[in-house]
Amino acid sequence: EIDVPESHPRYQSLLTRHRIEDGVDRGITTRQGLIAEGRGEAFDYLLGERTISSSDDAARVAAALLLLAERPAISVNGNVAALVPAETVDLAAAVNADVEVNLFNRTDDRMRSIVAHLREHGTDEAGVAVRGLDADARIPGLDHERATVDADGIGNADVVVVPLEDGDRAAALAAMGKAEVVIDLNPLSRSAQAATVPIIDNVVRAVPNITGHARDLSGASRAELEATVRGFDADGALGAAEDAIRSGELG
Numbered sequence: 001e002i003d004v005p006e007s008h009p010r011y012q013s014l015l016t017r018h019r020i021e022d023g024v025d026r027g028i029t030t031r032q033g034l035i036a037e038g039r040g041e042a043f044d045y046l047l048g049e050r051t052i053s054s055s056d057d058a059a060r061v062a063a064a065l066l067l068l069a070e071r072p073a074i075s076v077n078g079n080v081a082a083l084v085p086a087e088t089v090d091l092a093a094a095v096n097a098d099v100e101v102n103l104f105n106r107t108d109d110r111m112r113s114i115v116a117h118l119r120e121h122g123t124d125e126a127g128v129a130v131r132g133l134d135a136d137a138r139i140p141g142l143d144h145e146r147a148t149v150d151a152d153g154i155g156n157a158d159v160v161v162v163p164l165e166d167g168d169r170a171a172a173l174a175a176m177g178k179a180e181v182v183i184d185l186n187p188l189s190r191s192a193q194a195a196t197v198p199i200i201d202n203v204v205r206a207v208p209n210i211t212g213h214a215r216d217l218s219g220a221s222r223a224e225l226e227a228t229v230r231g232f233d234a235d236g237a238l239g240a241a242e243d244a245i246r247s248g249e250l251g
């Protein structure tokens with residue numbers, strides 16, 4: 001895919017950059033998305049580019065919450081589509097969720113390109129519904145384009161996974177009474193703080209990690225899943241991530 005040996009110390013990070021660049025070239029990711037990636041990388045560097053144990057715990061809780069959900073949805077923006085298209089489809093299949101293209105900078109062209117991109121990554125084969133084009137519902141309290149969702153998708157979902165979300169929309173979804181799993185590398189971001197389950201990790205690691213936990217928990221009873229969710233301390237998870245960053249122990 002890229003001409004960098006796997007032994008290169010920054011191999012993963014270079015691969016991730018390449019995917020984002022490619023997303024921009026294909027009209028999937030915005031130039032704003034490049035800036036968001038840069039911000040994310042800075043936090044990832046400080047976290048040691050690894051999944052810290054509190055974030056692994058949060059990923060397991062997220063898996064339990066998704067398995068308990070009646071109508072789970074996974075929100076996909078231009079960065080997520082570029083970075084983890086196949087992994088997002090795998091997660092949706094593992095927890096029986098819909099995926100919904102939901103953009104901060106919504107245009108018809110980008111909506112269609114991202115839906116097509118997800119289909120190319122096997123949604124039909126996996127039996128996963130791709131939503132976002134109906135645009136027949138609104139998130140209250142946001143301006144026109146950012147508020148647009150599908151009634152049968154995020155509109156009526158009880159649990160929503162929002163990777164790399166902006167703070168306003170994360171807060172507005174939480175205000176609708178939805179449980180939110182937020183994946184964000186910045187523990188101080190408003191979206192992480194609005195989350196029922198914040199996962200402070202790179203989306204590249206977090207999405208397959210939730211899927212792994214979901215497979216592991218697939219035989220668990222409802223009571224076990226509920227106990228896993230109940231025992232979770234969101235503020236504790238945010239604090240642990242901030243401590244990891246401040247401690248300066250790079251991986």
Ligand code: PTJ
Pocket residue numbers: 029030032033034035036037038039040041043077078079083102103104105106164165166167183184185186189201202203204
């Ligand atoms: O495709 P669109 O139009 O929906 O736009 C998507 C972006 C991401 C451009 C838009 O939502 C945006 O501008 O987001 P922000 O406000 O820049 O927030 C992005 C957040 O994601 C920041 O808190 C970053 O730390 C975080 N982030 C960036 N890259 C990653 C990440 N978190 C996890 N994994 C990453 N790879």
